[in-house]
Amino acid sequence: DQQVKQNSPSLSVQEGRISILNCDYTNSMFDYFLWYKKYPAEGPTFLISISSIKDKNEDGRFTVFLNKSAKHLSLHIVPSQPGDSAVYFCAASDTGGFKTIFGAGTRLFVKA
Amino acid sequence: DVKVTQSSRYLVKRTGEKVFLECVQDMDHENMFWYRQDPGLGLRLIYFSYDVKMKEKGDIPEGYSVSREKKERFSLILESASTNQTSMYLCASSPDPTGLGYTFGSGTRLTVV
Numbered sequence: 308d309q310q311v312k313q314n315s316p317s318l319s320v321q322e323g324r325i326s327i328l329n330c331d332y333t334n335s336m337f338d339y340f341l342w343y344k345k346y347p348a349e350g351p352t353f354l355i356s357i358s359s360i361k362d363k364n365e366d367g368r369f370t371v372f373l374n375k376s377a378k379h380l381s382l383h384i385v386p387s388q389p390g391d392s393a394v395y396f397c398a399a400s401d402t403g404g405f406k407t408i409f410g411a412g413t414r415l416f417v418k419a
Numbered sequence: 420d421v422k423v424t425q426s427s428r429y430l431v432k433r434t435g436e437k438v439f440l441e442c443v444q445d446m447d448h449e450n451m452f453w454y455r456q457d458p459g460l461g462l463r464l465i466y467f468s469y470d471v472k473m474k475e476k477g478d479i480p481e482g483y484s485v486s487r488e489k490k491e492r493f494s495l496i497l498e499s500a501s502t503n504q505t506s507m508y509l510c511a512s513s514p515d516p517t518g519l520g521y522t523f524g525s526g527t528r529l530t531v532v
Contacts, residue, residue, distance in 0.1 A: 309461075311461075313461075316459075339519055341520075343523075348428075348525065348526075349526075350423070350509055350511070350522075350524050350525050350526055351462075351509070351521075353521065353522075356519065356520070396461060396462065398462075402519070405469070405475070406477075407464070407519070407521070408464075409454075409461040409462035410461050411458075411459050411460055411461040412461055
């Protein structure tokens with residue numbers, strides 16, 4: 308029973324265009340949502356987060372949107388660059404329960 | 420530059436062996452975590468620790484144990500390795516008790532034959 312789902316295993320985007328990575332969750336107790344980026348042979352690195360009391364958080368080229376009623380969040384990367392090619396993990400945290408649950412990841416390919 | 424260091428990048432062990440995976444962090448973080456990463460399943464929490472000598476089971480603790488004798492070191496132990504424990508193992512630490520904003524190590528790819 309996956310509480311955090313990333314239904315697209317991979318995504319291919321042209322350089323300069325927008326990349327949209329999607330994530331769905333089932334547990335309404337989650338109160339923080341995070342995105343991590345992972346390059347081959349490296350550990351995941353924290354990218355951006357959003358609290359459940361917000362619906363948008365922006366950091367440079369990266370924006371995360373949260374739709375609580377749909378239990379859905381998305382990561383937008385604009386403009387996409389070849390260096391953004393990596394696996395992106397969506398994660399949700401139940402801060403009261405000391406748990407962070409990760410999705411299966413989406414591999415993003417940005418073509419030059 | 421803050422770091423989480425996992426002692427081995429690659430390990431090959433035989434079925435039934437006792438396996439130790441070591442993780443050291445230099446950030447004075449209270450909280451440390453062990454995850455395994457498998458294709459299609461993402462990162463799954465095995466155990467975590469929020470203080471020295473404290474440990475809590477994650478979602479998939481069966482077949483594993485942990486040790487945290489010092490704040491900077493968190494060890495994952497496979498008591499009797501099995502082929503279904505072949506995986507990428509990732510250690511993380513965090514200053515926040517909720518686990519937000521992890522710093523991960525580079526991972527240990529364990530193959531059990």
